[in-house]
Amino acid sequence: xxxxxxxxxxLSVQEGDSAVIKCTYSDSASNYFPWYKQELGKRPQLIxxxxxxxxxxxxxxIAVTLNKTAKHFSLHITETQPEDSAVYxxxxxxxxxxxxxxxxxxxxxxxx
Amino acid sequence: xxxxxxxxxWVICKSGTSVKxxxxxxxxxxxTMFWYRQFPxxxxxxxxxxxxxxxxxxxxxxxxxxxxxxxxxxTLSTLTVTSAHPExxxxxxxxxxxxxxxxxxxxxxxxxxxxx
Numbered sequence: 001x002x003x004x005x006x007x008x009x010x011l012s013v014q015e016g017d018s019a020v021i022k023c024t025y026s027d028s029a030s031n032y033f034p035w036y037k038q039e040l041g042k043r044p045q046l047i048x049x050x051x052x053x054x055x056x057x058x059x060x061x062i063a064v065t066l067n068k069t070a071k072h073f074s075l076h077i078t079e080t081q082p083e084d085s086a087v088y089x090x091x092x093x094x095x096x097x098x099x100x101x102x103x104x105x106x107x108x109x110x111x112x
Numbered sequence: 113x114x115x116x117x118x119x120x121x122w123v124i125c126k127s128g129t130s131v132k133x134x135x136x137x138x139x140x141x142x143x144t145m146f147w148y149r150q151f152p153x154x155x156x157x158x159x160x161x162x163x164x165x166x167x168x169x170x171x172x173x174x175x176x177x178x179x180x181x182x183x184x185x186x187t188l189s190t191l192t193v194t195s196a197h198p199e200x201x202x203x204x205x206x207x208x209x210x211x212x213x214x215x216x217x218x219x220x221x222x223x224x225x226x227x228x
Contacts, residue, residue, distance in 0.1 A: 032215030
């Protein structure tokens with residue numbers, strides 16, 4: 001089955017700097033790669049997603065890149081702000097009505 | 113649109129009793145729902161896929177006789193934790209998929225289960 005690996009497990013960056021989280025997946029049939037932000041005790045919140053027919057997607061300060069050949073995808077957050085502090089999860093799925101497999105998570109802390 | 117609710121939001125039960133958690137899609141029909149479990153400081157682990165009108169598909173290592181899933185309608189799936197034990201204490205989250213989507217799932221707010 002699908003396996004998603006995520007690095008790093010913790011990340012601390014200075015406010016205003018960029019943060020990068022990297023993931024790899026194992027199943028070449030996966031074609032949908034969402035990223036979630038989760039605050040303590042809350043549901044995961046979709047912040048950006050990318051499909052396998054696209055190599056890069058950007059939404060304001062957040063961008064995601066996908067390398068299908070290497071089975072790598074990454075989340076980039078620029079100009080980090082204190083409210084970006086949370087746990088971030090990458091995930092992979094085979095698309096419509098298919099299960100989503102989560103990475104192990106990255107605890108991001110923004111230093112003032 | 114695409115709102116998923118869960119009930120209850122938290123529950124405390126005694127060891128050996130059973131607890132039922134409901135997951136509802138409020139404004140769309142969901143032929144497929146998913147149940148996840150999340151222990152403190154860990155990731156979401158998929159427990160099972162719930163299909164309306166058919167048996168659930170459980171992930172490896174998840175006891176189907178302990179975690180009973182019923183998806184009786186296009187808007188409701190239930191998870192019953194039978195004979196709960198303290199090690200079942202966790203955060204249970206459901207999600208629902210709309211057939212018209214190409215992968216996005218909508219998550220419920222989660223249910224915090226504490227077994228004493």
